[in-house]
Amino acid sequence: MLDRPAVVEPLDDDKTPATFTGNRGLDQEEPLIFEIGRLDATGVDIDDPAPVATRLGALERNVPIGLPGLTEPETMRHYVRLSRKNYSIDAGLYPLGSCTMKHNPRSNEKIARYEGFADLHPLQPQSTAQGALELMQILADWLMALTNMQAVAMSPKAGAHGELCGMMAIKSAIAARGESATRNVVLIPQSAHGTNPATAALLGFSVRVVPAAADGTVRAEAVKEALAPDVAAIMLTNPNTCGLFFYCDGANFNAIAGVARPGDFGIDAMHINLHKTFSTPHGGGGPGAGPVVLSERLAPFAPVPFIRRNGDALELVEAAVGTQSFGRLTAFHGQMGMFVRALAYMLAHGGDGVAQASKDAVLSANYVRASLRDVMTQPFGDRICMHEVLFDDAWLRGTGVTTLDFAKAMIDEGYHPMTIYFPLVVHGAMLIEPTESESKASLDLFIATLRDLARSAKAGEVARFGPAPRLAPRRRVDEALAARKPVLRWERKTATI
Amino acid sequence: MRYHPLSEADRNAMLATIGVSSIEALYADAPPATLLKKPLDLPSGKSEQGVERFFARLAARNMPASRAPFFVGAGAYKHHIPASVDHLIQRSEFLTSYTPYQPEISQGTLQYLFEFQTQVALLTGMEVANASMYDGSTATAEAVLMAHRVTKRRKALLSGGLHPHYAEVVRTISRLAEDEVETMAPDIRAAEDLVARIDDTLSCVVVQTPDVFGNLRDLTKIAEACHRNGALLIAVFTEAVSLGLLKSPGAMGADIVVGEGQSIGNSLNFGGPYVGLFATRHEFLRQMPGRLAGESVDADGKRSYVLTLSTREQHIRRDKATSNICTNSGLCALAFTIHLTLLGEAGLTRLARVNHANAVLLAQMLEGVPKVEVLNATFFNEFTLRIEGDAAALVERMAARGVLAGVPVSRLLPRAGLDDLLLVATTEVNTQEDRDAFVAALKESL
Numbered sequence: 001m002l003d004r005p006a007v008v009e010p011l012d013d014d015k016t017p018a019t020f021t022g023n024r025g026l027d028q029e030e031p032l033i034f035e036i037g038r039l040d041a042t043g044v045d046i047d048d049p050a051p052v053a054t055r056l057g058a059l060e061r062n063v064p065i066g067l068p069g070l071t072e073p074e075t076m077r078h079y080v081r082l083s084r085k086n087y088s089i090d091a092g093l094y095p096l097g098s099c100t101m102k103h104n105p106r107s108n109e110k111i112a113r114y115e116g117f118a119d120l121h122p123l124q125p126q127s128t129a130q131g132a133l134e135l136m137q138i139l140a141d142w143l144m145a146l147t148n149m150q151a152v153a154m155s156p157k158a159g160a161h162g163e164l165c166g167m168m169a170i171k172s173a174i175a176a177r178g179e180s181a182t183r184n185v186v187l188i189p190q191s192a193h194g195t196n197p198a199t200a201a202l203l204g205f206s207v208r209v210v211p212a213a214a215d216g217t218v219r220a221e222a223v224k225e226a227l228a229p230d231v232a233a234i235m236l237t238n239p240n241t242c243g244l245f246f247y248c249d250g251a252n253f254n255a256i257a258g259v260a261r262p263g264d265f266g267i268d269a270m271h272i273n274l275h276k277t278f279s280t281p282h283g284g285g286g287p288g289a290g291p292v293v294l295s296e297r298l299a300p301f302a303p304v305p306f307i308r309r310n311g312d313a314l315e316l317v318e319a320a321v322g323t324q325s326f327g328r329l330t331a332f333h334g335q336m337g338m339f340v341r342a343l344a345y346m347l348a349h350g351g352d353g354v355a356q357a358s359k360d361a362v363l364s365a366n367y368v369r370a371s372l373r374d375v376m377t378q379p380f381g382d383r384i385c386m387h388e389v390l391f392d393d394a395w396l397r398g399t400g401v402t403t404l405d406f407a408k409a410m411i412d413e414g415y416h417p418m419t420i421y422f423p424l425v426v427h428g429a430m431l432i433e434p435t436e437s438e439s440k441a442s443l444d445l446f447i448a449t450l451r452d453l454a455r456s457a458k459a460g461e462v463a464r465f466g467p468a469p470r471l472a473p474r475r476r477v478d479e480a481l482a483a484r485k486p487v488l489r490w491e492r493k494t495a496t497i
Numbered sequence: 498m499r500y501h502p503l504s505e506a507d508r509n510a511m512l513a514t515i516g517v518s519s520i521e522a523l524y525a526d527a528p529p530a531t532l533l534k535k536p537l538d539l540p541s542g543k544s545e546q547g548v549e550r551f552f553a554r555l556a557a558r559n560m561p562a563s564r565a566p567f568f569v570g571a572g573a574y575k576h577h578i579p580a581s582v583d584h585l586i587q588r589s590e591f592l593t594s595y596t597p598y599q600p601e602i603s604q605g606t607l608q609y610l611f612e613f614q615t616q617v618a619l620l621t622g623m624e625v626a627n628a629s630m631y632d633g634s635t636a637t638a639e640a641v642l643m644a645h646r647v648t649k650r651r652k653a654l655l656s657g658g659l660h661p662h663y664a665e666v667v668r669t670i671s672r673l674a675e676d677e678v679e680t681m682a683p684d685i686r687a688a689e690d691l692v693a694r695i696d697d698t699l700s701c702v703v704v705q706t707p708d709v710f711g712n713l714r715d716l717t718k719i720a721e722a723c724h725r726n727g728a729l730l731i732a733v734f735t736e737a738v739s740l741g742l743l744k745s746p747g748a749m750g751a752d753i754v755v756g757e758g759q760s761i762g763n764s765l766n767f768g769g770p771y772v773g774l775f776a777t778r779h780e781f782l783r784q785m786p787g788r789l790a791g792e793s794v795d796a797d798g799k800r801s802y803v804l805t806l807s808t809r810e811q812h813i814r815r816d817k818a819t820s821n822i823c824t825n826s827g828l829c830a831l832a833f834t835i836h837l838t839l840l841g842e843a844g845l846t847r848l849a850r851v852n853h854a855n856a857v858l859l860a861q862m863l864e865g866v867p868k869v870e871v872l873n874a875t876f877f878n879e880f881t882l883r884i885e886g887d888a889a890a891l892v893e894r895m896a897a898r899g900v901l902a903g904v905p906v907s908r909l910l911p912r913a914g915l916d917d918l919l920l921v922a923t924t925e926v927n928t929q930e931d932r933d934a935f936v937a938a939l940k941e942s943l
Contacts, residue, residue: 032612032615033838039843041841043838043839044840046848047851049853050857051854053857056713056875056877057875060742066842067620076585086594089589089594090593091589115556118764120767125901131557131558145537157770164670198816202820260531281593282593285595286824286826330632332769333768335769338770347542353498362523370514416599422812440507440510474600
């Protein structure tokens with residue numbers, strides 16, 4: 001544990017002088033491109049078009065679009081300045097529970113840009129893309145080996161899209177059994193991610209919520225009680241077989257990859273977020289990739305396209321006709337750019353390295369738990385956790401400090417907050433996932449910081465919380481105003497362009 | 498392992514703090530039978546050099562667009578991307594940040610999303626746009642679901658000029674969501690009479706322009722027929738650069754405009770990741786799927802941006818959400834918005850003109866070749882060629898001669914009797930040498 005000053009001096013706005021520009025040293029304000037760009041400015045020099053008679057019929061545009069342009073130096077400055085207003089995993093610990101913000105290796109970025117992958121068209125002849133198909137097959141083999149599942153659908157574009165894929169396969173399998181009319185309910189625990197009920201509802205299933213037990217887990221008894229002949233599937237993490245299908249949300253694979261295989265628990269489908277467990281960068285909200293591993297009984301229903309070995313060559317089967325495939329989820333073959341990065345991560349780690357990553361992630365989460373358990377409260381008692389540790393706000397009661405205040409005070413200390421108010425079933429939840437990417441020194445400073453903030457909250461130093469953050473590029477943003485009077489685009493107010 | 502900072506000494510110290518003897522003890526809650534008794538039979542880890550060597554071998558077995566005269570399109574297009582785009586999207590603060598849930602330390606992402614939304618709205622001629630979808634095809638499916646919510650009807654009509662894979666995506670989700678879809682027959686010459694098919698049972702009509710065969714379509718009359726019948730017109734595009742030269746779908750009366758944004762700022766990537774664009778009118782805002790960045794102020798009154806209207810989204814509304822989408826295409830949207838900022842209106846218009854002029858030049862050359870026919874009366878940068886024989890076999894023969902010639906229609910529409918059709922796309926990357934090589938290889942391969 002690091003020694004920290006017992007009392008942190010209150011912040012004083014008077015010490016930060018107002019400036020003429022509004023900038024504060026490296027923290028620079030930046031207008032919108034619509035306020036600095038010009039209709040006639042461009043950062044791309046393009047050769048003259050050949051003089052030809054156009055073949056556009058009467059559909060040529062005859063009014064301006066209104067798009068501003070910037071030259072290259074102006075463009076660089078605009079986006080570099082914007083970038084500096086963002087927190088990132090490269091700059092600091094990013095303990096967002098259920099998001100798995102781990103290190104993103106740059107070698108993976110380099111490889112994804114090899115022209116043999118990045119500059120390959122999805123519809124060029126398959127004979128000219130055998131290396132790409134081989135790559136997809138090797139990644140699929142790894143995913144099946146890590147999960148002990150029989151098939152994998154590669155095309156889903158993110159976790160929620162993978163859920164949709166898995167539930168579509170389940171719905172198709174139920175239809176093939178002639179049970180569509182009778183099995184139309186999906187059981188979902190109260191604590192589930194919002195995408196689960198949204199996915200089930202999209203496919204016309206009714207959602208039946210399974211209540212959580214006092215310890216936060218979903219008990220077999222509660223599931224049994226909710227079970228009925230109308231249940232088509234259950235979306236959770238405990239094995240169960242009663243003629244229904246078992247969908248597993250694989251967002252949290254980072255705790256068990258290489259340590260246990262979901263296929264051994266009897267699941268039928270699980271999506272794997274390559275942008276979590278396998279470190280493809282989150283990119284400020286995507287792109288992700290959500291391949292879905294499938295059991296033997298769901299495999300025949302997998303979406304097109306899928307890869308089939310044909311003699312020495314690999315063949316991409318693109319037409320569902322003549323198969324039991326439920327159809328197509330997206331125009332092409334999935335997130336190839338993410339496949340390259342995820343496979344590079346796997347090959348760098350090896351099987352043992354993947355297991356070590358999972359173990360270190362679980363170790364780090366438990367270390368944070370053990371180091372904070374005397375100052376923060378856990379909703380279901382002090383128990384060993386997996387790769388994320390969950391606190392509630394019972395310990396903040398009576399302090400005048402909320403979970404949100406606590407999270408915002410972390411920003412002033414240079415940390416991205418943990419996931420807050422999720423899962424919904426825990427009051428004032430704080431879900432911390434440190435991942436395996438942090439050194440012990442980094443974890444120790446994080447722990448010491450949270451301990452100091454906790455002490456401060458309990459000591460009634462509300463000035464450190466209510467107004468927080470005060471040292472970030474922005475103070476608290478008025479979310480209610482944004483929702484009440486939505487301004488979702490720039491509108492021309494003056495004749496700037 | 499180079500990515501794992503913890504040493505054995507660190508691990509032991511941490512275990513001591515936790516009060517357990519081994520990491521394995523942390524898995525004690527799992528049923529013992531579920532834990533692996535021995536390591537999986539997988540290769541052991543490789544050095545960075547070893548990993549790169551492995552992938553270089555795989556990459557060498559592919560024929561990239563930059564290594565051949567390249568004319569492949571049909572929903573994904575090879576364009577030149579300025580170096581500054583790829584440099585900027587690799588900034589740590591963009592590449593390695595999460596969804597901007599904490600606006601105080603995410604203004605970079607939120608402001609570029611706000612700018613992106615504005616650019617997409619302007620480009621499509623619509624009032625509002627969201628912060629991106631996965632790609633053009635999933636955006637199209639989401640648009641159909643949205644039209645069902647808006648109109649409280651559940652039947653879509655798809656034009657025969659819609660990209661067949663897009664139509665399949667719509668049909669797949671519609672069948673499983675138990676909604677109705679009617680698909681028009683493949684419409685090679687933009688001759689179908691959609692207006693005659695529109696009635697008051699339809700929630701929406703989905704029309705692509707330029708269509709998959711390259712034809713440009715005037716949407717005005719279709720929009721009028723939709724509106725007379727209380728249906729929405731969903732306009733689709735797969736080549737965003739075309740919007741630099743063509744009337745916007747919004748100006749022709751579309752209610753929802755969706756499309757693929759790959760061709761601005763994003764590489765081909767063998768099909769993904771791409772970026773779906775999604776725009777509509779104010780009145781339908783609350784039924785729009787996906788994330789939205791909105792303007793607000795912070796506690797000091799400074800202009801700020803924040804994710805907003807999340808009461809539409811799955812994390813709040815759960816089974817009542819407008820969509821299940823969560824992660825979208827943030828970084829691809831960034832590449833799009835940076836490239837479009839670099840282009841500006843002047844650059845985009847010029848780029849679109851070069852694309853069109855190059856396509857006209859190629860069409861003129863092909864019109865002099867025996868046994869082939871350019872079918873299009875109008876096109877932007879892609880058209881349909883009828884050849885004597887099988888287009889898929891022709892493409893293979895031309896590839897063997899080092900020319901990637903295009904997409905045989907039979908690959909998109911197998912068993913439709915359209916085996917003699919070839920989609921040919923050309924952009925600013927194509928030179929006169931490329932066109933000469935195309936025509937020479939074509940003549941030798943016919």
